[in-house]
Amino acid sequence: MTLVQIAFSMLAAGACGGLLFTLLIALKVRYPRWFGAAHGLIGLSALGVLGYALSHVARPIPDTALWAVGLLGSAGCGGLVLFRLMKPKGSRLGLALLHGSLALAGVYLLYRFTAA
Numbered sequence: 001m002t003l004v005q006i007a008f009s010m011l012a013a014g015a016c017g018g019l020l021f022t023l024l025i026a027l028k029v030r031y032p033r034w035f036g037a038a039h040g041l042i043g044l045s046a047l048g049v050l051g052y053a054l055s056h057v058a059r060p061i062p063d064t065a066l067w068a069v070g071l072l073g074s075a076g077c078g079g080l081v082l083f084r085l086m087k088p089k090g091s092r093l094g095l096a097l098l099h100g101s102l103a104l105a106g107v108y109l110l111y112r113f114t115a116a
Helices: 003-026 034-055 063-086 092-115
Strands: none
Touching: 003 034, 003 092, 034 063, 063 092
16 A cells, blocks of 8 residues: 555545534534544645645646645645634535635545555
8 A cells, every 4th residue: 555545645645534513514513622623633734644645646646736736735734724723603514615625625636546
């Protein structure tokens, strides 16, 4: 298993946690405070592993991998700014769906890179 595949697996695990997180927000169920931090740390560490793996690729990096890193980085920064710094009190579901959509697009592009 390559480092890119490990990063993909970590991102997939974080995405499953994000889906659970969004479901809890939609159902207005209280969740533990550490859940959001754990979700973010999984994503951040996976992005770090992915960055390290792509920096040690001998061949030119395909555009899909670069777009995946950009989308995942944007989703991570958006999650940090929206849910850690701003802490919106109103409709969090729309913001969570936007954050998840960016991350899902990045995970899909990373899947296309790993499958090729």
